Amino acid sequence: MNMMSMSKLSLLSVLLIAHCSTAASDLPKDVFILAGQSNMAGRGGVSSGKWSGDVPPECKPDPSILRLNAKLSWEVAHEPLHSDIDVGKTCGVGPGMAFANEVRLRANESKIGVVGLVPCAVGGTKISDWEKGTRLYSELLRRAHVSVSGGGVIRAILWYQGESDTVKKEDAQAYQGKMKKFIMDLRSDLNNPSLLFVQVAIASGEGRFVDSVRKAQLGINLPFVKCVDAKGLRLKDDHLHLTTMSEVHLGIKLAHAFLTTLK
Template sequence: MFRFLFHRLAVGAALLLLPLATGSVNAAEQPTRELHLFLLVGQSNMAGRGEIDPADNAPLEGVWVWGAEDRWMPAVEPYHWDKSMAGAGLAKSFAAAYRAAHPDVDVGLIPAACGGSALHDWAVGAYFEQTRSHPWFDATRRAKLAMTDGTLRGILWHQGESDSHPGLAENYEAGLRELLQRFRAALAAPTVPIVIGQTGRFTPDALSEPQQQVDAANRSIAAADAHVVWVSAKGLTAKPDGIHFETAALRELGRRYYAAWATLP
């Protein structure tokens, strides 16, 4: 706790010295106790592309988001800023469910998903042109900074659409296993719970072979690791683009993520 308070004072002092760069920060808009942290990684359906209802967008009590300026912000959507179309996501309902079950703690969300990214874009040192970012470096850097204020309680992963193609899907399972192990090692969290969400099932047509390979890989990884769980997207609906979950589906997916996380040791 001393480390947490010292860090909060240091951050506050730094912000006071940089009023033009960051604006004034109300002390009431910063967490006052250690956080349970969740790293949000993957591509656009993790970042969220749902429509935001202004009437449903008050800050969530006890939930914080590590913002683009590397400080905690009240949880107001969009949580991500990877692309201009970032919108409602699954993390809001996940955090609300977590808080309902753990009312005595605060939640810290660490947004780091990159819309459109394939697994190879998460290689060490890789630069992803679509988001003008280094997904691996940015995610781990931001997570390590946020972890000075709390404990990493989970990694939420949703990705696979960009790898559901010939030449990529065949190597997806080995690549994702390596990436998840790399996250655990980099964040010194060898048994951190990891939740993997199923990619959308939005058409009545049979899945292509690459889609089947990615889906099977996600399930296989979860089945083989006691600290990884897979979440079904059955019955969840898409936006008109046929690619992204609509807001109601994202809210349900977030609740499913929490229910799955709660089953892990």
């Protein structure tokens, strides 16, 4: 190999190293897992199977907010966050972007750096669909591990699910026990016994046992588990999914719940 070829190779190596270093420095340091079912995936602005494309100011993209896409690559986060994850339905605005923007707004006091959002929610799923050993559990775990492979830390799991467990009485009655086991299994498999869970108490359901599931959610007394109540937030005409602005308000409530843990 002549000197010119070696020089070109050395320059290429330097450029590649510089690129990798820059990319590494831009990776999220503060990671949040978004999991559950459709109201976490986001149905705000969706009508007749189509999303309006309207993005509230609270959900605008920010270079300091990234999302882990379905191909396990980081990109600037944008609505709909779950478009390539909850692929069986049309996704719209969810609480994730409003959450991240509110957290970033208070970055100076919270010391939060680049935020990484990891969408994992899938519409129409019951708590049993998320048990250890299921496809959804394994996929959540896989994405969670990838999200911190660059040196970040999972700061919290944001969980909004339960509407599908309101149809059968036995599902509603079993909800609390299954949710507790889900939390403990994830903490064990992520080797983080104090991992924060911020769960949402449902505002609606597919069946008549909404109050039973809500009672189960509000009654979970594990350490490092906080509950944000969605009751009172406006629902769409389907009486199941949150409106766009309700998703925004929920995201901000989730952010405040997380921020209180930093004080």
